[in-house]
Amino acid sequence: MREMTAQQITDVVRRLCMEANCHLPQDMKARIEESRDQESWPQAREILERIIENYRIADAHDRPICQDTGMACVFVKVGQEVHIQGNLTEAIHEGVRQGYDQGYLRKSVVRDPLDRVNTGDNTPAMIYYDLVPGDRVEITVAPKGFGSENMSQIKMLKPSDGLQGVKDFILKAVEDAGPNPCPPIVVGVGVGGTFDKAALMAKQALLRPAGSHNPVPFYAQLEEEMLEAINRLGMGPQGFGGKTTALAVNIEQCPTHIAGLPVAVNINCHVTRHQTEVL
Amino acid sequence: MPISLTTPLSREQARTLKAGDSCLLSGVIYTARDAAHKRLCDLAAQGKELPLDLKDAVIYFVGPTPARPGEAIGSAGPTTSYRMDAYSPTLIALGQTGMIGKGKRGLEVIDAMKTHGAVYFGAIGGCGALLSQCIKKAEIIAYEDLGAEAIRRLEVENFPVVVVIDSQGNNLYETGRAGYLESQG
Ligand code: SF4
Numbered sequence: 001m002r003e004m005t006a007q008q009i010t011d012v013v014r015r016l017c018m019e020a021n022c023h024l025p026q027d028m029k030a031r032i033e034e035s036r037d038q039e040s041w042p043q044a045r046e047i048l049e050r051i052i053e054n055y056r057i058a059d060a061h062d063r064p065i066c067q068d069t070g071m072a073c074v075f076v077k078v079g080q081e082v083h084i085q086g087n088l089t090e091a092i093h094e095g096v097r098q099g100y101d102q103g104y105l106r107k108s109v110v111r112d113p114l115d116r117v118n119t120g121d122n123t124p125a126m127i128y129y130d131l132v133p134g135d136r137v138e139i140t141v142a143p144k145g146f147g148s149e150n151m152s153q154i155k156m157l158k159p160s161d162g163l164q165g166v167k168d169f170i171l172k173a174v175e176d177a178g179p180n181p182c183p184p185i186v187v188g189v190g191v192g193g194t195f196d197k198a199a200l201m202a203k204q205a206l207l208r209p210a211g212s213h214n215p216v217p218f219y220a221q222l223e224e225e226m227l228e229a230i231n232r233l234g235m236g237p238q239g240f241g242g243k244t245t246a247l248a249v250n251i252e253q254c255p256t257h258i259a260g261l262p263v264a265v266n267i268n269c270h271v272t273r274h275q276t277e278v279l
Numbered sequence: 280m281p282i283s284l285t286t287p288l289s290r291e292q293a294r295t296l297k298a299g300d301s302c303l304l305s306g307v308i309y310t311a312r313d314a315a316h317k318r319l320c321d322l323a324a325q326g327k328e329l330p331l332d333l334k335d336a337v338i339y340f341v342g343p344t345p346a347r348p349g350e351a352i353g354s355a356g357p358t359t360s361y362r363m364d365a366y367s368p369t370l371i372a373l374g375q376t377g378m379i380g381k382g383k384r385g386l387e388v389i390d391a392m393k394t395h396g397a398v399y400f401g402a403i404g405g406c407g408a409l410l411s412q413c414i415k416k417a418e419i420i421a422y423e424d425l426g427a428e429a430i431r432r433l434e435v436e437n438f439p440v441v442v443v444i445d446s447q448g449n450n451l452y453e454t455g456r457a458g459y460l461e462s463q464g
Contacts, residue, residue: 041459041462043455044459047403050403050406050409050439051403051405051406053406053409054403054405054406054407054408054409055408057408057409057412058354058408061408063344063353063354063408063411064344064353064354064407064408065354065405065407065408066354066356066404066405066406066407066408067341067342067343067344067353067354067355067356067358067407067427068342068356068358068407069344104344104345104346104347104353105344105345106342106343106344106345106353106427107426107427108342108427116314118425118426120426147358147359147381147382147404150359178382178383178452179381179382179383179401179452180359180361180381180382180383181359181382182381182404182405233456234456234457234459234460234463235452235456236455236456236459238381238401238403238404239382239452239455239456240401240441240443240451240452240455240456241451241454241455241456241457241458241459241460242455242459243459269404269405270405271405
């Protein structure tokens, strides 16, 4: 058994919250810069230039890239051979509390969806655990803004809707979202599983590096095809017109029931943030 | 060339702006999001005095990150505007002439803009670090208990915005997209 303390977990989560909010991952920067180079519409190119300037300022001054520093989504893979002294879940919330305070990040969480009183420290985090073989703990913090979260959709399609139904639903979600989620966007898609599993896969798809592909060639091709279809819609950066409506489409799939075809589309913006550390 | 505008923004000036115009705003603007809008409209419904003068005012839909010591404000980009659709017509009728946000607006808002002469500006969503450099001063003037959602009085210099919907109802989200698609043949 490898021993770890709750304090170690808190320290990592605190650091990851600050890192993720101020520094865009390299894969996102590369995709944005590539899109800028491929964008022929002058106004669209100009907006992509501003977006690049923005993350450079954030990098240089350790400033939040966006003022919506999100709900802290925390994905934890815990090795079966690890023993954590203390309360792991509380340690993660404490890391978020400290990170959002010390990093001058916005506190955007209300304690109840209907009475809407701000918790004042951005907790609770949304935590997902996975138990995995080994003696390590991998923690990913992905702050999720709600301009894009609010534009996400889920639908229980019929098996007879098939591939075309899935494609239509993805395009509909992007079209309905329009300029609201700060395009260019990243589109996370979960196909299969149950109602909840599809939504979780869609969110996990957003953690994949932009420009990476599903290991199954059929789905990799579908990702390419959907990215091209979305970028033919003409909405462009900020919805002011142009090619670059989306930077990536990431699809995750899983077995499902004979009677079902769940599809979830989780929309994220050009500020697709996540940082990972392995202990 | 961007159009330089200084607030307050009169109705006459607002009516001269066209969808697609790039503008640089200087002067005083006010911040408000969902919760502050709700409180303002509740006060107005009760016929009570508002904590700010809405005549010719520009409201920026933003909830900034906390300022670090020695800085005026933290990151401060626009939030999605449709959540303010229920409230904007009331405030426009009370004198507001400009809104800054991002994303679509409802028909009732656009009708109020046409009737009274007001414009909807877009700032680049997700560029809060960049935009905050144009904010020289920030001061909470109401609802401090709302934290990021408090009403702030901002002094801005050359704050970059684009007219998304003008006082005739022309909409850059429609015309910009159509223009690009046409160019693609
Ligand atoms: S959608 Fe993304 S870029 Fe836009 S305000 Fe929200 S977090 Fe920021």
